[in-house]
Amino acid sequence: MTESRPHTLFSFGTLLDRRVQTSLFGRAVPTTASSLAGHATRPLAITDASVIATSGQDVHLTLERRIGSTVEGAVLRLTDQELAAADDYEVDDYVRRRVLLTSGETAWAYLDARPLCSAARIVIVGDSIAYGRCDPQGGWAGQLAAAHIASDETSHRVFNLAVPGSTLADVSEQTPPLLAPRHPDTLVVAAGINDSAVPLAASATDGDALPHISGHLDSLAATAQRYNARMVVVGPAWLDESRTGDFEGLRFTVERARTLRATLKTWCEDRHIDYLDLWEPLRDQPHLFVDGLHPNAEGHKELYRVLSAGYC
Structure with missing residues (x-):
């Protein structure tokens, strides 16, 4: 045989x-x-x-x-x-x-093994934290872009396509048509805490996003592969639940964010996809947040410090 x-x-x-x-x-x-x-x-x-x-x-x-x-x-x-x-x-x-x-x-x-070390053209997709909300310097993504482009201004590019409020469902739907003109070799998927949110309104019909995470990530992985781009998943940061309360009609909890984090890590391990964990740098440090969800400028510096370990 x-x-x-x-x-x-x-x-x-x-x-x-x-x-x-x-x-x-x-x-x-x-x-x-x-x-x-x-x-x-x-x-x-x-x-x-x-x-x-x-x-x-x-x-x-x-x-x-x-x-x-x-x-x-x-x-x-x-x-x-x-x-x-x-x-x-x-x-x-x-x-x-x-x-x-x-x-x-x-x-x-x-x-x-350092997923951003060999990159030239990086596309970042995600939510308001990846977008750099609450940091005039553009957050961790802005710091990554500055360092990456400075290392090779001729060939290196960073395109931050993050949109505040986005979930992975939004990202998986919106990303494919945006990649072709940017010729990415690395797709950084910043999977923030929006997918862990629970609507406070009893009439909300959106349902629980957590059970659908793997499907959205599978879709993004297929998109990345079409461009021969290396997919790098960036996990959620810790949040200060005592300050989130009713946040634009949503409720965010540490327990739900931990579930999202575990789901992302397992998905990446099972599929041999790079995972960069942003949980620990801000854990139990509420002074690094503006509102319990969004890191301030110092908080973003801490997040970039961890992300830079995936760089050269």
């Missing part, structure tokens, strides 16, 4: 070495020449002794985004066990994510 090889993995480095394959998988595995457009490679120093011993190299390659460039490589056809072995081989500097190959086939690839 032919052994099932359900996984396709794009490689451009040491995993194509037959000696490495034999060490990891016990034999050379089936491969097919392939390429990945919109990317280039850069060196990454390796310090893990076992990986250096297997590959014979202390510098490997990692991917970065670059319009007009193409990385040549091959697709490896792997079993469950072989994919797990490849995961164990890759150091913590890499994570396994989905990419769209030049052929139109989707495959796994090992990317930089």
